[in-house]
Amino acid sequence: MNLLTNFHFRFFLFSTLIAGLILVFSNFLPQTIHTSIWSIFGFVAGLSYLVSALALWLYKKSPENFLQIKLLGMVIRILSSLGFIAILVVMGVENIILFIVNFFILFLFYLTFDIYTFISNLRPISK
Template identity: 45%
Template sequence: MIEFIKSHIGSLILLTVFVALLTLGVQFLKPEWVHSSVWQIIIFYFGLMLVSGQLIQFLLKQSKENSVAILMGATIIRFLASLIFIAICLFTEIDNKILFFADFFIIYLLYLLFDIYSLIANLRPHSK
């Protein structure tokens, strides 16, 4: 069980459960702060981080000497995918676009912190 939580997928599921519980708490206490599309945002980021994380792990097994390029490329791809997602959502008939963008940005930052933590935890054993 501990090994699963330490794995990329396990820690990603744990983060997503935390974000979902946090969202439910805020939705219960201050429903006006949570956009109706917040669950789509959470699912999008879970899927994006899952696919990109698996791709990173596969590419790092293939070529460890290109690790910086692989990690930077994955970060740029995630950022561009986020921009495309937000552009599609904002150009459709979505209500309260500012609240949607604020919720999107908060969730983006939480998953970015997870990405940075994963990167640091991954690099720590290699620095010794």
């Protein structure tokens, strides 16, 4: 199996790139990064990995239900993210606006990665 086509390797590479961007921004523009960025990063990366791995596993079990599997992944991701934000806001996180902006940016990065893997899987599905 080619290493670059392996989902786990690509996800690890993407997460390393995002962590590097966080480090660069926290060193050069610290006012743009929330103090709990690593908990946000860990949650979003972990959730995205689990949802994508679950979708991949379900797709291998039942390829004809691909659309339902992707919709289930989106629902799980959105509900979990809203729950995470609500819990941290209720716990009294400082600078809520910066927290939500950082969360939303990381969420969009991982959503873009998920859409990219979805588009790259469309060719094998159409055959």
